[in-house]
Amino acid sequence: MDWAKDGRDWPNNEHSRFVACRPHRWHVQAAGEGPVLLLLHGAGGATQSFRDLLPLLARRFTVVAPDLPGQGFTSLGTRQRCGLAPMAEDIARLCEENGWRPHHIVGHSAGGAIALQLALHWPVKSVVCLNGALGTFEGLAGWLFPVLAKLLAMNPLVPRLFARLSSTEKRVSDLLASTGSQIDPRGVGLYRRLVADRAHVEGTLLMMAQWRVEGLMSRLDRISAPVLFLTAENDRSVPPATSVLAAAKVQDGEIVELPGLGHLAHEEAPERVAEEILAFIDRIETKKPPKVSGGS
Template identity: 25%
Template sequence: FFAWRFPRHIDSKIERQFQPSGSFTEVEGGSIHWYKQGSGPNLILIHGLAGSGLNFSTLTALLANDYTVYVIDRPGSGFSTRQPSISANFDVQATMILQWMDKLNIENANLVGHSMGGAIALRLALDAASRINAVSLLCPLTTPAMDPPGPLISLYIPHDGLRSLLANTFATPLRVTVGKRHVNQVFYPELVPNKFAIQGGGAYALHSTQFFNASCDIVASTRSLYKQYKRYNEITCPVGVLFGEKDKILKPSTHTPAVTELIENSISEVVANAGHMIPVTQPDACKAFIDKVNQMAQPKPI
């Protein structure tokens, strides 16, 4: 009884704390929650696993000085929805984002992808080459991994029925209990900012639907990456990879060369003594790198 009631209690608290601040656009298989800030060339931000567009809140404020920044919640994440029958595979998520771009008349854009959002940004560059000007990858997932990294291994639940059962019962009390330790691991070696839980959307990850859909995402990631990583040499737009030197979630030595050795027009840099959450902890370094990558692109009409 407790295992069933406690998730409902936590979900209700989270829903009172977090309200959608943007707009919703219906696409095939769900809806995309998004908001826009600033003016200039189009720039779309794609967040990582179990995250939301709120993870970019500090970086967005900087980028909006030079770009029209579109911050989206990925399908099934944040306030965006994904129907139960719709796959979490990256090609499907990319298609949903392209449909959203169509409905907003975004003909072309620069992309920024953090963590798993990096893999989906690369998929977009493969599937819509004429519409993607440049891709900046921040601590990205780029190539298949044998095991889910660190604290994220708890999300790897390949059986749909078990995933649903855990999401609606034991996952929430477990995540509340170990959540602080897991977040510290994700940010290591940097400190978790006090404002991250609310302003950065960190606490929203405790919602039961976020657990369920993040588990779908991580299970889909391996088969999705096997479909795309050997094709990265087909990407012609500029691509940049920026990693935190001490990232313990995704290894720079694995995920950087998967891009730079296959994509001719690519660069990579490292932020010294930084971890996995550089969009939150190193926004100035991220902004400077994104500018550099975008400047490598051939101009296209806005």
């Protein structure tokens, strides 16, 4: 995407900066003061996904939110490092070179898997995994991403064709609705701009083509940091059962269900999600016992 054209009204653009850190040129939003909280979006999104959540968390933390390689405004430096482990390594390097030492990591969907991958190597205080993509995608995304990823391997024109054919308002709205979430018109418009961008589509498809979580899942028991798995009742992209299985594997896992919300829960109800994240961090830092209820 072109920052000169699209960045003028990008959410939270006053906190945006561009950082060259091999092998990519990163777009990062950094806001707030205090301990560092790393915020990671899911496949096909960008920092716009946290347009309302980021300011809420920045009241207590220095929130660092990068666009993943090739997505949003982050320029892809190499096509070979879009899988789970390489992306985690590159994000770790980005943080280390810029003096950001995360105390907490919050990741949505595929960003949740990256957060757990980072927690295998970083001594973080906690991880929040929101509708974490720790298995195969379900629904339309589960069918669409693998097919397009295979086509990408055969034909480099696929991103351009997908961007041209799929960026109508109705098609974007249908894709978002297939996740089980209902987001506002502004949110739909921002996703439409992303889907219309060939480079963003290519970055997303490269990520899905290289996406493997088996290695992470086999090592979840090595994560010593407390992990909160936030699961949305209406998530049609990642079944809540995926988080239940993962929570049983980590050393200190907690599950909280978000009734009435879908895969993009943080866009539907940012205040509610922020409340759960902050309450979890407070419990970790003050050694409070977890809630008995399922988050209702």
